Amino acid sequence: MEADVEKSHTSTVGQGVGAGVTETIEAEVSPDFTIECPVRPPKRRLKRKRSSVPEVKDNVHTDQDAPELAPNLHIEYAVRPGHQWRKMTKYKNAKFKEPFDVIYSSGQIIYVNRHTPVRPSPPADASEDEKLQYDKENFWVGLISDFRAESQDKVYVRVFWLYWPEELPMGRQPYHGKRELVLSNHVDLIEAQAIASHAEISQWDENDDSNKTVLQELYWRQTLDLKKLARDPGRALSKLREFCICGGYDNPSLDMYQCHKVRCGTWNHEACLVKAIEERAWEKFKKGALTHEVQEREESKGLAQKVGETVSHLAHRAFGIDEVKTEPQSTTTAIANGNKKLKAATDDKRPWTGKLQGQIIKVDRGDADDTHYATVTQYVPKSRRMSAPSSPSDFEPKVWHMKLGCLKCGAALN
Known part of the structure; x- marks a missing residue:
């Protein structure tokens, strides 16, 4: 410009x-x-007597x-x-x-x-x-x-x-x-x-x-x-198209994933997909049954290596050793009638915070379509108390490969 x-x-x-x-x-x-x-609109004027002064x-x-x-x-x-x-x-x-x-x-x-x-x-x-x-x-x-x-x-x-x-x-x-x-x-x-x-x-x-x-x-x-x-x-603001099963809107700065199953075509918010993965993993974790949902394939080995390189950093974040920088919450007035947005983190009840963290990773395949993989990183050992160890060194974080499916029909997205 x-x-x-x-x-x-x-x-x-x-x-x-x-x-x-x-x-x-x-x-x-x-x-x-x-x-x-x-x-x-013009103000109503009171009738007045005739005057020699023109209006x-x-x-x-x-x-x-x-x-x-x-x-x-x-x-x-x-x-x-x-x-x-x-x-x-x-x-x-x-x-x-x-x-x-x-x-x-x-x-x-x-x-x-x-x-x-x-x-x-x-x-x-x-x-x-x-x-x-x-x-x-x-x-x-x-x-x-x-x-x-x-x-x-x-x-x-x-x-x-x-x-x-x-x-x-x-x-x-x-x-x-x-x-x-x-x-x-x-x-x-x-x-x-x-x-x-x-x-x-x-x-x-x-x-x-x-x-x-x-x-x-x-x-x-x-x-x-x-x-x-x-x-x-x-x-006053025009109504936007609603996406995902949450009925929220599309923020182009954030990714969405479209289901290609015939008669579905649902667009899924990445945040909604990650939350669903974490909820599913949490239920398995509480039963001591958290493991891989999908087997690691040959083409995903690069992914596992990439995940492994970041697990240590993520673990430190999970245990509060490094300060986590978050964006300030918006204080703007909510729009009525159709203001169906993703709930703020402060309103979400996520008991797995600090113990499990979901992630969707994109793998660039050159000229072919990118591949997407879902993982959950486990930061704490299996325990009935679900208490976090005193430091990350007490437990080696594990990365589990999870299914990535449409939130409406369940068809695979990865």
Whole structure:
């Protein structure tokens, strides 16, 4: 992405317009106009006696529109002063000539500078997470609706905002991916010189199970409806497709496994699969019958070696010798009606914690499909008391190979 632009550049709007004039980046909504979205219903006015003083009408322009990418998301907005807004020429394109020719058009997604002057870009060796954080702190993301021009140095852009999940009124939800945005019908006005660059944002169709859809670096799949936000916040975010037997959602930052059995096709959350494996192993462990559920095959020998290399580290974690770093629990407001997410670790009753740990390991087979194996690592000896030894050296952890099956139909996934 082209995150940085020159502080001064020239622009023309539409076609057949003369030479541009110098513009200054100002990443704020134009002070010349105010916009109200959604439009609040007018207050009831009490009837009053006739007066010789004429009533001043509100100079407002009201209209309805919807994002081009979500045409069912209609909303009414108001611009003041309306007379000045209406008399400006409307365009679908805006052309910038410096530092290079670039055209922005209706229906395109753009980055909008949040700061003046534009902050320096992150260093070339910055991590992907650092670059993403820079974008979130320095850019808004908008979908262009149209341009209005009073003159070449007074060009305005009407946009629909895309929200970073952290910017949502209800906050980031557990199913939001690291690079996810949310499209809204929030109408706003910016000055054209605040545009930083085009933004490559993919639309993710959750109903496409072909696994052939390649998402861009950033993507959106969910919408925010400002009309519903005021009267029913729980329904402001569009409903997502439910997956797995838990009825939860798909976080693209986490893996899911699809069952390929005819008439099933269930997508299984990795966390749900691991929990099911641990529950099954725990019942066997309590009876002193925990052993391999599947025999180690020739192609899984590399897996066993890999697991063995990490068992010592995992054992230290299980016995609390090394501090376990965990992500802070989300304090965001839960979405009502369909907020079926994986329960937080603090709510889960897992009596096997510190004694057994499940894991799904992926083996890259080159050009062939990857192979997945399920294991359970046993950290404590078989004991009726189920008490952990004083240190990991008292017991050599064991790795058991487990079946990996669809949580709905039981068909093998590995």
